[in-house]
Structures are given as structure tokens and as C-alpha cells.
Amino acid sequence: MRYRNATAYRFLTPYLLIFAIFWIWPIISSFLISFQATRTVPWRFAPTFNWGRLIGDPAFFNALKNTLLILVIQVPVMISLAVVMAVLLNSPLLKARGLYRFAFFAPVVVGEVAYSAVFRLMFSLDFGIVNKLLNSVGLEKIDWFSNVTPAMALIMIAVTWRWAGYNAIIILAGLQSIPDDVYEAATLDRVSKLKQFFYITLPLLKPVIVFCAVLSIIGTMQLFTEPFLITERGGPGGGTETLGLLLYRQGFRSLNFGYASAIAYTMAGLAIAITLVQLWLTREPK
Amino acid sequence: MAAVTLTNVVKRFGTFEVVHGANIDITDGEFVVFVGPSGCGKSTLLRMVAGLEDISGGEIAIGGKVVNDxxxxxxxxxxxxxxxxxxxxxxxxxxxSFGLRMNGNPKADTERRVKRAAEILCIDELMQRRPKQLSGGQRQRVAIGRAIVREPQVFLFDEPLSNLDAELRVQMRVEISRLHKELGVTMIYVTHDQTEAMTLADRIVVLKAGNVEQIGAPLDLYDDPANRFVAGFIGSPKMNFIAAKVVDLSNSAATVELVNHGGARLRKPLCGPLPAPGAEVVLGVRPEHFFEAGEGDCDIPVKADVAEHLGSVSYVYADAGPEELIIEREARRQRAGSDHFTVSIRAERSLLFDKTGARIR
Incomplete structure (x- = not known):
């Protein structure tokens, strides 16, 4: 048995080496770097330098506020939308189901730069289709990129468009695991379709929804692409700057790796904390 | 309580017809079992009675009221x-209580019904558990309890015991039988297990490929099957079928020669139309209707292949020429190992079927 284990570990060694070098070491290293002043040469150990700055940095709190705002609004909206999409996809009345599934999933496959460019065009003040549509129903044009609130809304719309279908597919798998005869029993019990949804479907989907929510929280805490590409590096005036973007700005534009590492650990800590709270709130009764 | 009547009931999935005009009358308070092999349409028929499947043709009435729509x-x-x-x-x-609560049933009445169901099924102590914390038998009791609280006119059971182990199945069978006596409600029960059908039913409906083959009391079906399918399906171990040929017809009797048994002949008195002379027929003999050599009307030598010893009896799987026969013997008479012996068939303990499987009476 020992020999067999040794053989197994020999086969695992290449992967474990790569994992240690490119995953474990950076995780440890960035933690250590977060306690160093990295804008001096050589770097020096200064435990409160970065963490102390974090507590008093308005840019950090602005990014934190933006990230949490997106989290609080966008994640519930997207998950709700994904549930509705999954229920529609699961309907026996739906024709060409495969096509819809592909269409809902496709945004994830589209390149981030390409979709961001399309969103910028669609929401352009002068020739974007969204403003044209708003005009056509008698509403005023919105300058999506120059005002903070529309810019934040745009980020949320874009993220929702990109990930709602992905979550819907996961939720669809959960829906399909609910046996038909549970619904048939409810039908015989004279329970309406709406009540079946709220009293049977939703409670039985809870583990899948929680899973999607956790993934979405982690994703949103790391949000970078949309504010970087669509609202031009967190514009207007940092109005859509997220923690991910602040980290990038500090780490790779200001080359302040110590502060960027502290931000990274804060993001991870927040994601873990929020997820734990959510798991506790949605725990199964014993 | 209510009678259930199925008149020319047809079910099609697209162009594929799975039930071909079923006619079944179930009287008030009767326990009827639909039995048949997989895919015979028994569950579909039950689901049509329940309203979970549309009715493609014909009528279903419950308590005298047509319920198609x-x-x-x-x-x-x-x-x-x-x-x-x-x-x-x-x-x-x-x-x-879910169904009652969702329909705004008065709380006191809901509690009364739930309590009564729990008492009937002895599940009082399980009330705060979730299904995953219950055994298979307990789950089945809860499922039956959920049916009881509805206080229905007709109970429908769709293979309710097939997920249980053998011992529990016997126990639950007795409980369902007791429940029927206690409630006195019409029950329709679907199973592919003929033992369940025989032990539970007032009457059995035997189905094959969407057709009702025969309806009758369990022992009527056992003793007097309408055709070879029913004869083979009802009874365990199943009936033996021995190839034969009509060699003589006289005085309302047919003499048949067992084709694979060295010219052994049997004279079978008949009361219906006689088969044609020379017609190929099949002689049906139940395992327990073989007698010791010389005690019947015709003897056939067999060679024991495998013996199943059940204690009181043994079932011997024996080779008889190209045919395999299942023979019930008293346990002490069956010697271990492979051996040759002779069994005897009595005309009055055998059934005759024509080439199509129809009974020749």
C-alpha cells in the first residue's frame, strides 16, 4: 500500500510543484509583502505601513463602497433573473430549448474586451442604441459614462448580462434534479403553480442558489474588467472604481505591491466573511 | 367512497397508442389491482384516473361523474x-398538512386529519422528522398518510412497495390490506408483482401491451385464465407450457400428443368448440399439478437440473427433451444432485391453449 501511495505521489509531483510555485508561494509572498514598505529600495519591513494606510485611505473606502453597492444590488437581481430564466428554460412548453440554453450561456464565452467594446457602443450618448430606444419612448438620453449613478447602473447591467445566463444554467441543473412527482403530488393537493414555485421549487433550489450567490459574491469582490474597460478605469472620477481596480492601480500602475497586497487580502477576507454570513443565514435546519 | 368506471379508454403519446380501449368497472369500496409486465400501460391508466395524464379517447367516471376534463x-x-x-x-x-394548509382548510380540521392519519399509520413519533431521516418503510407510511388526510373517495397506488426490501414489502402489504378494511375506500393499485396482486386484490386486471387481458378475482384468474399470457403471468413459479398436437377428437374431448415426450398422450375433455384435428396446441401445467408416476393420465420422464429447496417444498427445474419444466415436489422426495424421474399429468389439472394463446375450454 505504501509503495502504491509513493507511486501516486510521484505522478502528482509535477502538478504539486507547479501548484506550490505559482499558487502557494504567491499567496504566502503577497501576505508577507503586505507588511513591507515597497516604494523604498530596498523594501523594508513596516507592519503598519500598508494596513495603516488602508484604514485611512478615502480611495480604498470609495472602492469598497462601490464594490459593496454592486454586490448588494447586482447579485440579488442577477440571481433572481437567473432563477426566472432557469424556470422558463425548464418549461415543457419551450421549443428549441437547446438554442436558448446556448444563447443564455454564450455571454460567458464572448471575449471580455469584445463585449465591453459592444457595451460602450450600445450605451454611447450620441449613437448608442440604448439612448435611441429611450428617445423613441419619449425619455431623455442618459450620459452613461459621465455621471456616477448611470455609470454604476451600466456596470451592473453589463455584469448581469454576462453572468445571469451562466447562473441560470447552474440553477437549471438544480431544477431538473427536483423529481416531477413532487409537483404531481402538489397538483393533486390542489397547490397552484405559483405556490408550488414558492413552497417547493425555491426551497429545494436553495443549495444551488446559495452556491451561485457565493460564486457571484467572490466574482463581484474581484470585479475588474467592466469598470476597467467599459467605464474607462473606474470613471467618472473614480465613481465606478472597485477594489479590484484599486488593487490594479496600486500594484501595476503605482508599483506599490505592498499596498496592493493588503488590498488583495482585504478583498479575500471580505469575500470569506460575507460568504460565511450568507451560509449561516441560509443554513439547513437540523 | 365511489365507483370508478373506465369506458373505452385510449391513451396516445403522439401517434403511438399505449392503451387501446380499456373497459374496467370498479365497484364502490373494491380493491382492484392493475398488474402486468413493464410497459403494459398500467401506470398510464392509473395516471389517467388521477388526471395526471390526458385521456386521448373514451371516458373515466368517478362516483358516476365523468372526470375527463x-x-x-x-x-x-x-x-x-x-x-x-x-x-x-x-x-x-x-x-x-401541506395540501390542506395551502387550500386554507381550517386549522383545527387539518390538525384532526393529520392526527388521525398519524394514528392509523403509527407515525406519531416521526412527525418532526424530515424524509431523509426516515427509513423506506416509514417514508411509505408518510406517503400513505398524506393520501389519508385528503379523505379521498378513491386511493391510487402506483407501485408503492417496489422500492422496499422483501421483508418490509410483505409487512407493508399487510398494512395496506388492513388500511383498506379500516377505511373501506375504493383502492386502485398498480404493480408488476403478481404476488402483491394475488394477496391484495378483490379483483385483478391483467394488462398486456395496452390491452386488458382478463379481469377477475385472484383465484379465478389462477384457476381459469382466459389465455396463455394470463396463465403464465399469474402464479409463481409460472405455469409450464408443453408443446402438443391434437391427434383425435371424440365425444367432446381432444386427445393430444405431447410432441417432445415420446408420443405421450392425454385425453382432455372440452366443453367449448373443438380444435381442428392435427392442430398445434400448448398444454399448460402448473408446477404443483405434476403427480408421481402412474398417478395421472400421462407420464413423462424428466431429468432434474437444478432444485430450489424452500423448506416445505422444492422446485425442480427439469429438462424434458427440449423443454424445461418447473416441478413442485415435496422437499423430502427430491434427492440432491442430478437425477432422472418420471412425473404424471392429469387432464383435469391441465389447461389447453391454441397456437395464438387463446384458451381451448
């Missing part, structure tokens, strides 16, 4: 599913 919940039926179909996130108590 009546919603499942308004048919006065309750159904117990094969997989129990319990709500996994609810406690036993919530499972039992």
Missing part, C-alpha cells in the same frame, strides 16, 4: 407514488 385535485382521489414524492424540505407533519 376535471382537474386532478377535484376528482376526489389521492395517490401514493412509487418514489413516495414527499416534500424533502418539510417535516412529516408539514408533508401531511
Amino acid at each position: 376535471v382537474e386532478p385535485a377535484d376528482r376526489g382521489i389521492a395517490m401514493v407514488f412509487q418514489s413516495y414524492a414527499l416534500y424533502p424540505h418539510m417535516t412529516v407533519e408539514q408533508n401531511l
Whole structure:
């Protein structure tokens, strides 16, 4: 048995080496770097330098506020939308189901730069289709990129468009695991379709929804692409700057790796904390 | 309580017809079992009675009222599913009361019904548990309890015991039988297990490929099957079928020669139309209707292949020329190992079928 284990570990060694070098070491290293002043040469150990700055940095709190705002609004909206999409996809009345599934999933496959460019065009003040549509129903044009609130809304719309279908597919798998005869029993019990949804479907989907929510929280805490590409590096005036973007700005534009590492650990800590709270709130009764 | 009548009931899935005009009358308070092999349409028929499948043709009436277009919940039926179909996130108590609560039934009445069902099924102590914390038998009891609280006119059971182990199945069979006596309600029960059908039913409906083959009391079906299919399906171990040929017809009797048994002949008195001389027929003999050599009307030598010893009796799987026969013998008479012996068939303990499987009486 020992020999067999040794053989197994020999086969695992290449992967474990790569994992240690490119995953474990950076995780440890960035933690250590977060306690160093990295804008001096050589770097020096200064435990409160970065963490102390974090507590008093308005840019950090602005990014934190933006990230949490997106989290609080966008994640519930997207998950709700994904549930509705999954229920529609699961309907026996739906024709060409495969096509819809592909269409809902496709945004994830589209390149981030390409979709961001399309969103910028669609929401352009002068020739974007969204403003044209708003005009056509008698509403005023919105300058999506120059005002903070529309810019934040745009980020949320874009993220929702990109990930709602992905979550819907996961939720669809959960829906399909609910046996038909549970619904048939409810039908015989004279329970309406709406009540079946709220009293049977939703409670039985809870583990899948929680899973999607956790993934979405982690994703949103790391949000970078949309504010970087669509609202031009967190514009207007940092109005859509997220923690991910602040980290990038500090780490790779200001080359302040110590502060960027502290931000990274804060993001991870927040994601873990929020997820734990959510798991506790949605725990199964014993 | 209510009678259930199926008149020329047809079910099609697209262009594929799975039930071809079923006519079944179930009287008030009767326990009827639909039995047949997989795919014979028995569950479909039950689901049509429940309203979970549309009726493609014909009529279904419950309590004298045609229910073809009546919603499942308004048919006065309750159904117990094969997989129990319990709500996994609810406690036993919530499972039992869910339907009543959702329909605004008065709380006191809901509690009364739930309590009564729990008492009948002895599940009082399980009320706060969830389905995953219950054994298979307990789940099945809860599923039956959920049907009881609806106080239906007709109970429908769709293979309710097939997920249980053999011992529990026997126990639950007795409980369902007791429940029927206690409630006195019409029950329709679907199974592919002929033992369940024989032990539970007032009457059995035997189905094959969407056709009703025969309807009758369990022992009537056993003793007097309408055709070779029913004869083979009812009874365990199944009836033996021995190839034969009509060699003589005289005085309302046919003499048949057993084709694979060295010219052994049997004279079988008949009361119906006689078969044609020379016609190929099949002689049906139940395992327990073989006698010791010389005690019957015709002897056939066999060679024992395998013997199953059940204690009181043994079932011997014996080679008789190209045919394999299952012969019931008293346990002490069957010697271990492979051996040759002779059995005898009596005309009055055998059945005759024509080439198409129809009974020749």
C-alpha cells in the first residue's frame, strides 16, 4: 500500500510543484509583502505601513463602497433573473430549448474586451442604441459614462448580462434534479403553480442558489474588467472604481505591491466573511 | 367512497397508442389491482384516473361523474407514488398538512386529519422528522398518510412497495390490506408483482401491451385464465407450457400428443368448440399439478437440473427433451444432485391453449 501511495505521489509531483510555485508561494509572498514598505529600495519591513494606510485611505473606502453597492444590488437581481430564466428554460412548453440554453450561456464565452467594446457602443450618448430606444419612448438620453449613478447602473447591467445566463444554467441543473412527482403530488393537493414555485421549487433550489450567490459574491469582490474597460478605469472620477481596480492601480500602475497586497487580502477576507454570513443565514435546519 | 368506471379508454403519446380501449368497472369500496409486465400501460391508466395524464379517447367516471376534463385535485382521489414524492424540505407533519394548509382548510380540521392519519399509520413519533431521516418503510407510511388526510373517495397506488426490501414489502402489504378494511375506500393499485396482486386484490386486471387481458378475482384468474399470457403471468413459479398436437377428437374431448415426450398422450375433455384435428396446441401445467408416476393420465420422464429447496417444498427445474419444466415436489422426495424421474399429468389439472394463446375450454 505504501509503495502504491509513493507511486501516486510521484505522478502528482509535477502538478504539486507547479501548484506550490505559482499558487502557494504567491499567496504566502503577497501576505508577507503586505507588511513591507515597497516604494523604498530596498523594501523594508513596516507592519503598519500598508494596513495603516488602508484604514485611512478615502480611495480604498470609495472602492469598497462601490464594490459593496454592486454586490448588494447586482447579485440579488442577477440571481433572481437567473432563477426566472432557469424556470422558463425548464418549461415543457419551450421549443428549441437547446438554442436558448446556448444563447443564455454564450455571454460567458464572448471575449471580455469584445463585449465591453459592444457595451460602450450600445450605451454611447450620441449613437448608442440604448439612448435611441429611450428617445423613441419619449425619455431623455442618459450620459452613461459621465455621471456616477448611470455609470454604476451600466456596470451592473453589463455584469448581469454576462453572468445571469451562466447562473441560470447552474440553477437549471438544480431544477431538473427536483423529481416531477413532487409537483404531481402538489397538483393533486390542489397547490397552484405559483405556490408550488414558492413552497417547493425555491426551497429545494436553495443549495444551488446559495452556491451561485457565493460564486457571484467572490466574482463581484474581484470585479475588474467592466469598470476597467467599459467605464474607462473606474470613471467618472473614480465613481465606478472597485477594489479590484484599486488593487490594479496600486500594484501595476503605482508599483506599490505592498499596498496592493493588503488590498488583495482585504478583498479575500471580505469575500470569506460575507460568504460565511450568507451560509449561516441560509443554513439547513437540523 | 365511489365507483370508478373506465369506458373505452385510449391513451396516445403522439401517434403511438399505449392503451387501446380499456373497459374496467370498479365497484364502490373494491380493491382492484392493475398488474402486468413493464410497459403494459398500467401506470398510464392509473395516471389517467388521477388526471395526471390526458385521456386521448373514451371516458373515466368517478362516483358516476365523468372526470375527463376535471382537474386532478377535484376528482376526489389521492395517490401514493412509487418514489413516495414527499416534500424533502418539510417535516412529516408539514408533508401531511401541506395540501390542506395551502387550500386554507381550517386549522383545527387539518390538525384532526393529520392526527388521525398519524394514528392509523403509527407515525406519531416521526412527525418532526424530515424524509431523509426516515427509513423506506416509514417514508411509505408518510406517503400513505398524506393520501389519508385528503379523505379521498378513491386511493391510487402506483407501485408503492417496489422500492422496499422483501421483508418490509410483505409487512407493508399487510398494512395496506388492513388500511383498506379500516377505511373501506375504493383502492386502485398498480404493480408488476403478481404476488402483491394475488394477496391484495378483490379483483385483478391483467394488462398486456395496452390491452386488458382478463379481469377477475385472484383465484379465478389462477384457476381459469382466459389465455396463455394470463396463465403464465399469474402464479409463481409460472405455469409450464408443453408443446402438443391434437391427434383425435371424440365425444367432446381432444386427445393430444405431447410432441417432445415420446408420443405421450392425454385425453382432455372440452366443453367449448373443438380444435381442428392435427392442430398445434400448448398444454399448460402448473408446477404443483405434476403427480408421481402412474398417478395421472400421462407420464413423462424428466431429468432434474437444478432444485430450489424452500423448506416445505422444492422446485425442480427439469429438462424434458427440449423443454424445461418447473416441478413442485415435496422437499423430502427430491434427492440432491442430478437425477432422472418420471412425473404424471392429469387432464383435469391441465389447461389447453391454441397456437395464438387463446384458451381451448
